[in-house]
Amino acid sequence: MKNLKKLILLTIFTCSAAQLFAQKASWIWYPGDFDIYMSNVMQNRRTERGSFFPVFWKMDSHYVLVDFHKEFNLAQSEEVKLFVEGTYNVKIDGQAIAGFPKSIQIPTGKHKLSLKVYNQAHVPAIFVQGKTIVSDETWLTTFEDKEWIDASGKTSDKSGTTFVSAGSWNLTDPTQLPSQFKLPVKGIAAVSRKKNEGGEVLDFGKETFGFIKVHGLKGKGRLSLFYGESAEEAYSEDKCETLDYVDIDLAVKKDSIMPLSKAFRYVNRQTTGNVTVDSISMLYEYSPVTERGSFKSSDEELNKIYDVAKYTFHLNTREFFIDGIKRDRWVWSGDAYQSYLMNYYSFFDAPTVKRTLLAQRGKDPVTAHINTIMDYSFYWFLGIYDYYKFTGDKKFVQDIYPRMQSLMTYIDGRKNKNGLLEWMPGDWIFIDWADKLSKDGEVSFEQLLYARSLETMALCAKLANDTEGITKYEKQAKELKSKIFELYWNQNKSALVHSRIDDKQTDNVTRYANMFGIFFDYFTPEQKLAVKKNVLLNDQIAKITTPYMRFYELEALCAMGEQPYVLKEMKNYWGGMLKLGATSFWEEYNPDKKGTEHLAMYGRPFGKSLCHAWGASPIYLLGKYYLGVQPTTPGYETYMIEPNLGGLAWMEGKVPTANGDISVFCSKKEIKISSPTGVGQLKIKSKTKPVVKGAKVKEVSKGIYEVMIEKGKDYHMKYSG
Template sequence: MIVHKLIPRLLVLFLTVQLANAQQKSPLTRQYITPVRIVWKNGDVRNSEQLLKPGIGQGDLANRNIVILNNKKAGEKASILLDFGRELHGGLEIVTGMWGGGNKPRNIHIRYGESVSEAMSSIGEKGATNDHAIRDFRALVPWLGKIQFGESGFRFVRIDLEDEHAELQLKEIRAIYTFRDIPYLGSFKSSDERLNKIWQTGAYTVHLNMQEYLWDGIKRDRLVWVGDLHPEVSTLSAVFGYNEVVPKSLDLSRDTTPLPGWMNGISTYSMWWIIIHYDWYMKNGNLAYLKEQKTYLNGLVKQIVARVGNDNKEHMDGTRFLDWPSSENPKGIHAGLQAMTVWSLATAAKISVLVGDKETEALCNLTVTRMKKYIPDVNNSKQAAALMAIAGITTAEKANKEVLSVGGAKNFSTFYGYYMLETKAKAGDYQGAIDVIREYWGAMLDLGATTFWEDFNMDWLPNASRIDEPVPAGKIDIHGDYGAYCYVGFRHSLCHGWASGPTSWLTEHVLGIKVMAPGSKIIKITPHLGDLKFAEGTFPTPYGVVKVKHTKLANGKIHSEITGPKQVKIIR
């Protein structure tokens, strides 16, 4: 009898444990965002300002303060375009009222847009697409109910009533903002508000892409692109400190790329995986996690070295890629791949020392030494020049003077712009880098950006429209009329984490905060204010935040106030 009584209890316990194991708790939070502006209306739309008032997400029988879209005539569509104030990742919630003529649902057309012009476009128009995320779709909304719709990256939403001779009553429309609810531990503030906004915009761009994994784009490229992760992880470390999304994404890339494959099919992206691991270890100091990479790293290093010829040149297979703007410069790509091979193998040597792999360390050092005997022509590629300087194949001063400084921000890129800035800093040209940040990344803000874009070209600026308004007559649609390669027109992502480089650069070089020992246990602080009167901010470590404030005195010298956790040694 006792056994018979125990069986149901054990079964319940077993099922409970199995259910708990099957459930996965999301790291993401949902927050409801009210529209801030009605950009455009068409047809019979009444009481639309009601949609700008915060809602509660609940229909009711009072049916007061209702927004009405009415299609009175055949072929007429009542429409409205809403602005949620900033780029966000998430979906849409609609709460409806009680329209007459029976309780039939209504057919609507919903279009998300990162720009006004994208939200006003149709699929196929100027590259408008549903790739990666559905942002243009038709749906039914219920009578006196609530319904939620799927995710994408957007700021603007257009809604059209599709049914002829019909009325649609709207009580509320809210964006469902989906994000990691984590504090901004890092900060930056200076005497230049433009730089402050650029730092914050880069931080927010990466924050939006910190979903279940670390994506590169929230509308398109909702994927883990390993090379693109490097500037993202640099920004994430400067703003948020440790976050599990980084090792989770690195491990996904490793586990979905058995050797002899290249991560994302690109040789440099497997090289970036090595570099990110070392940087992540220096910031957070988790040696056990670094040791988990030993076997894969050993095989990857042998795979890279096998593609270095007796002529000391790289001969990488797979997709030969640095970034999109450099993709039509094969000489520049070769120089960049040579530099990336040297940089990644030099980094792998450091990791090998830490994990106790003398064989891999020796192989790396031998290959780096002979590869540095060959100095390829960068062919005026700012991307390649920056990598060559970082890898120590050429001097930063030479790369900066002969290539990077030519034309100022012209031929900078959103991804490799970070390494161009790093090289300018290495050359001591801090003011030049600050000027480029203001000019290049600042130009996106001038055009209405609230996040940084997949690509940006200074040549796009003349007569360009803002992204937060309908394109005026005679103006160029900077979103729909530009773009190249895989991001033509509206397929172009206006929230791409690889464009966030100025955030970590300003922290490291203007605030002067540089990690010198694993786990951020030693930090060197050497500020470079350029033309700034002051700069202050914080930097997260595993032990708490380091705080700095630098003020330029009348004699040009800098007075610094620095505090930090007792576990962190701070040197000047």
């Protein structure tokens, strides 16, 4: 009887485990292919006043013929359902099954299930569903199986084929083809309607994104929709950036949804002929990410800045991390790199980071820098190591490492006689949107990013077990760092100069290389202090007017302990946009501009994006440098918590990790911490020795104390800040 009960329990457990495992089945494809395909679909949705506006760089495509396989050892035979996007064949142990089976029976024992799929139009993909046999990233795949057959008809068991782990997006509905993937939408009504000559202007209350839905459309004539992130843009029918024209011939009322999503707050609806409209609403399109990170403080303006930053970032988190929702809606590497960092302190959405990195890189051969921009290639490298640092996902680094190698080989091949990088035909050196910013000669900023990328290559080579690569990249990085300080450091200016032309230093000092040198930790302590004084806090050095580079400027100052100063800057800069009515943060903000000057860019009156991902950087700054949480080893196995109020009376928030959220509360007299992961080190400055129940307080230097934080425990510290 006891054995029977055990058998029943074991059977129930086995069935439950099998059902649970089966639920993990997902559509799979050759790694990176669906990412490339979907980025092509998304980036080619951009329009400018109704005209198609394609990207500036080479677009790759998916492999059209892909082989998938996996070996299984079954305790009992199993029926397996097959869902395939494309034309396919199926083999069990190398023996083809006739026709296009929707389900197959795999017998007991060890067997190899293979599917080969052809699809020119869409990505070859499969979904395999059995009790224990399911498609997931443990399947192996190749785009060339290199099979050969001898005269007897026997297939060779020796092949030069390279098999790699399959890719997936966790698309778990077998009836929903990957090519049909869409982000979810929900209906939203306008908050106000105002009659306008020939129509009306609708206000949706704040910056938003989605599809306009026209209700009760009837008549013959034209429906025109003019979109605006500002009211001025929506009213400007001849200058607004985006619009829709629809010719109507309807005898009965009908609802109609515009074919392309748009960014807007205001919509100016106009009609000609006898066209009538009952009402207009929108379908808000969004990425279903989970809100995990949080921040709240004693400063209500700062809280508002944080909330608007998070909304801005969510709007620009789509299938990938994009730059802005009005334009360009492209996967720019420099913009995405900042999005990764903000993501680690908000959604901690690792899949979107991976998708974006794969989409940016595309396929070999490399013929240009990522997005054609030299600095953007380097941000791509940095994004991969940061991904590993925050998630601990070693496998992704190993999988993408060959693509890192080929891109770095391309870059190494473009060095000049001095072993440095400078502009070559086909390159775009961006750095930042700034008037009179020279890109001539050997720019120090590019060399700094190059050195950091080589260091990243050495670290990733270790993860990929590439011993030759470790030696090679470490040597290159060390030599380049030495060369940077030999060639660009100016003792009189106590800073790195901006560039060299004709083998000579220029007189120009800019903020870019100098602020990166601080948080890259390339400077000596003395050099850091000199750079802070002579560059970062020097009003004679050209100011930065984009949130893009304010991100790094304020990070450098935070790394130097200037949180009180940075808090004032955040309130002035981002608070300045809020005072002008911003409901999301902009691509560029210059406080010296007036009125509609704030809307103009690129020589167009409404060219500026009023919802740009790089405008959301307070998310990162507040999480890393005020709450003070950051990993010290990959995946938060160990981490540091170093709260800095920066002039606030109190603050609280959560920092997400792969294993849960770290909670921090800090005031001038107490700190509360709880963590579900790793081993943390709380570091705090206090006039007297802090008191913490159930924990040992260690003084590491005068007035600096540390406490070890163990997972699953709550800590309450009393201190004198």
